[in-house]
Amino acid sequence: MTRAVSPTVIQTARLRLRQARGSDLLAMHAILSDPQAMRYWSTLPHPDLETTRQWLSSMIDAQSDIDLILEVDGRCIGKLGCWRPPDVGYILARDCWGQGYALEALMAFIPHAFSGDIEHLTADVDPRNEASLRLLARAGFRETRRAPKTWLIGGEWCDSVYLRLDRPGAARKGGS
Numbered sequence: 001m002t003r004a005v006s007p008t009v010i011q012t013a014r015l016r017l018r019q020a021r022g023s024d025l026l027a028m029h030a031i032l033s034d035p036q037a038m039r040y041w042s043t044l045p046h047p048d049l050e051t052t053r054q055w056l057s058s059m060i061d062a063q064s065d066i067d068l069i070l071e072v073d074g075r076c077i078g079k080l081g082c083w084r085p086p087d088v089g090y091i092l093a094r095d096c097w098g099q100g101y102a103l104e105a106l107m108a109f110i111p112h113a114f115s116g117d118i119e120h121l122t123a124d125v126d127p128r129n130e131a132s133l134r135l136l137a138r139a140g141f142r143e144t145r146r147a148p149k150t151w152l153i154g155g156e157w158c159d160s161v162y163l164r165l166d167r168p169g170a171a172r173k174g175g176s
Helices: 021-031 049-062 101-114 130-138
Strands: 009-011 015-017 069-070 074-085 087-092 121-126 142-153 156-166
Touching: 009 101, 015 101, 021 049, 021 074, 021 087, 021 121, 074 101, 087 101, 101 130, 121 130, 130 156
Parallel strands: 087 121
Antiparallel strands: 009 015, 015 069, 069 074, 074 087, 121 156, 142 156
16 A cells, blocks of 8 residues: 655654655665664665665655654664555664664554554564564554464574554454
8 A cells, every 4th residue: 555645754752754765775774784683674684785775766666654764863763664554564773772762653653554544553573573572562562373484584484473453443353
């Protein structure tokens, strides 16, 4: 789902969530090429700038108002949103971990996502990523199931914990 309207900007106390732009390339490459930041991502770290350029171009071309860049004081620090609705995902620069940015961004993003036609959000998390599981629980997501060997990333099988958050007042229609 792509809702092409005026550029989306969500402002929080410390963050700005906005659509991607070409000037995000170097900052996003620094994040997406960092093996620690990418440890639980769905791909291996980006091996070169061209890989990130293609990734960013697809994000820009989509002009999605639900797949957004996170910015602090004018600096791109990561992304959060739905690349494929209703699946939500996020990644932040390592120097921004543990400062509450991901929770702040997610709590601002959720009502924005539910203002459209999304009835629920889902997340697929590696069970070893305890910080992400805690974050999603704090945002109201509930575990729906677990599955072994769901992702093969660089020769390593990873398991999944599936989580779901229903739109307030929405009738639940099955699992994720």
